[in-house]
Amino acid sequence: MYPKESPPIDFAARRAAFFKKLGGGVALLVGADLQTRNDDVDFPFRQESDFYFLTGFAEPKALALFSPGSKAKFQLFVPPKDKERELWDGYRLGVQGAKQILKADAAFSSDTDDWEKALLEALPHADRIYYRVGRNADRDRRIFTLLEKAKRQHWKGGRWLWPIHDPHELLSETRLVKSKAEIARLQIAAKISAEAHVNAMRAAKPGMFEYEVQAVIEHTFRARGAWRVGYESIVASGHNACILHYNTNQRKMERNELLLIDAGAEYDYYTADITRTFPVSGTFTKEQAEVYDLVLEAQKEAIRSARPGKKFSEINDTVIEVLTEGLKKLKVLKGPTKTLIAKKAYRPYYPHGASHWLGMDVHDAGRYYDQSPEKSRLMAAGQVLTVEPGLYFGAESDGPARFKGIGVRIEDDVWITP
Numbered sequence: 001m002y003p004k005e006s007p008p009i010d011f012a013a014r015r016a017a018f019f020k021k022l023g024g025g026v027a028l029l030v031g032a033d034l035q036t037r038n039d040d041v042d043f044p045f046r047q048e049s050d051f052y053f054l055t056g057f058a059e060p061k062a063l064a065l066f067s068p069g070s071k072a073k074f075q076l077f078v079p080p081k082d083k084e085r086e087l088w089d090g091y092r093l094g095v096q097g098a099k100q101i102l103k104a105d106a107a108f109s110s111d112t113d114d115w116e117k118a119l120l121e122a123l124p125h126a127d128r129i130y131y132r133v134g135r136n137a138d139r140d141r142r143i144f145t146l147l148e149k150a151k152r153q154h155w156k157g158g159r160w161l162w163p164i165h166d167p168h169e170l171l172s173e174t175r176l177v178k179s180k181a182e183i184a185r186l187q188i189a190a191k192i193s194a195e196a197h198v199n200a201m202r203a204a205k206p207g208m209f210e211y212e213v214q215a216v217i218e219h220t221f222r223a224r225g226a227w228r229v230g231y232e233s234i235v236a237s238g239h240n241a242c243i244l245h246y247n248t249n250q251r252k253m254e255r256n257e258l259l260l261i262d263a264g265a266e267y268d269y270y271t272a273d274i275t276r277t278f279p280v281s282g283t284f285t286k287e288q289a290e291v292y293d294l295v296l297e298a299q300k301e302a303i304r305s306a307r308p309g310k311k312f313s314e315i316n317d318t319v320i321e322v323l324t325e326g327l328k329k330l331k332v333l334k335g336p337t338k339t340l341i342a343k344k345a346y347r348p349y350y351p352h353g354a355s356h357w358l359g360m361d362v363h364d365a366g367r368y369y370d371q372s373p374e375k376s377r378l379m380a381a382g383q384v385l386t387v388e389p390g391l392y393f394g395a396e397s398d399g400p401a402r403f404k405g406i407g408v409r410i411e412d413d414v415w416i417t418p
């Protein structure tokens with residue numbers, strides 16, 4: 001199957017690049033925690049992407065300290081080996097494993113306050129701290145208290161203020177440009193997802209429930225080696241297609257309806273994001289075909305505009321132009337195209353954007369602007385993005401009655417190459 005095709009991720013090289021950006025700072029990254037679903041049952045765990053990007057550690061309750069000024073530059077704090085806990089929850093890499101396998105310079109148990117001591121020791125060698133505030137109030141308070149303590153200890157030495165920055169600031173631009181190994185994983189995720197969409201098209205028929213098609217999709221994901229979904233699968237029939245993030249997937253599909261599926265497999269921490277819309281009974285009605293053809297035209301045109309050196313915003317601008325022209329032809333909009341675009345007349349039918357970065361997260365890391373929100377950044381080789389125009393005529397929409405209940409989105413994933 002697919003797994004053998006992807007070269008290994010070079011976590012050490014990622015850390016080396018991170019240390020360069022870190023300069024005289026010290027960074028404390030906190031891994032994801034388990035979320036209780038009920039009693040002793042947790043929601044499925046997935047490591048936080050920045051944390052995994054730098055460490056390759058995939059268990060809950062971990063911290064990583066990066067301190068270029070210390071002897072141990074990369075320290076990991078992980079759940080220690082524990083026979084009883086491992087019997088219930090599974091294998092733990094443990095403190096030794098963190099050193100030997102993940103190449104930490106030093107490793108400790110995350111059950112103790114060792115991470116606080118290590119941070120306190122690292123601070124005098126640093127001029128700022130990178131730590132993401134606002135995710136865990138208890139941890140924030142501990143860090144603030146610790147900074148006060150360090151301030152009292154070190155102010156006479158001239159070092160007593162450590163501005164707090166977000167480590168994501170250092171990582172997001174690196175994550176935006178994908179390496180060969182990352183592209184390989186994204187291609188696997190995309191291949192698996194495309195196969196799942198084709199299987200769903202083959203399986204879908206009137207009388208089936210949305211969840212049955214979801215089962216086909218997610219069966220293919222897992223059967224092909226995907227680790228999980230990159231986001232909850234949207235399997236939306238009829239007017240449900242007009243709910244952008246619908247994922248209840250409980251409705252029975254009827255003859256002459258469209259089925260919109262937005263589903264992407266995650267493979268080794270990289271996800272695809274694909275949408276297809278097709279007629280449940282195999283043939284489009286005239287109205288469905290009109291809407292579908294217009295969305296497809298917009299998508300093809302927008303994909304042509306996705307190339308290095310062009311503004312990221314050009315993807316959405318292209319979609320808006322094609323859709324506005326098309327909506328005029330379909331007699332949904334009336335008036336000069338320029339005025340309609342300036343007034344955002346398309347908004348009731350096309351309420352979202354046409355693209356976002358794609359990678360470890362479905363809405364991946366990286367800025368969309370240069371300095372100001374008015375200044376779109378330029379696309380460049382190595383970026384991966386989606387192109388996803390759509391048109392939605394919800395039950396409440398003001399559009400012509402003949403389009404009511406029709407929702408179409410088409411989404412593909414694009415790798416920008418030279």
Ligand code: GLY
Binds near residue numbers: 262273362388411
């Ligand atoms: N599946 C979420 C999105 O398309 O952005």
Ligand code: MN
Binds near residue numbers: 273356386388411
């Ligand atoms: Mn998307």
Ligand code: MN
Binds near residue numbers: 262263273274275411
């Ligand atoms: Mn999507």
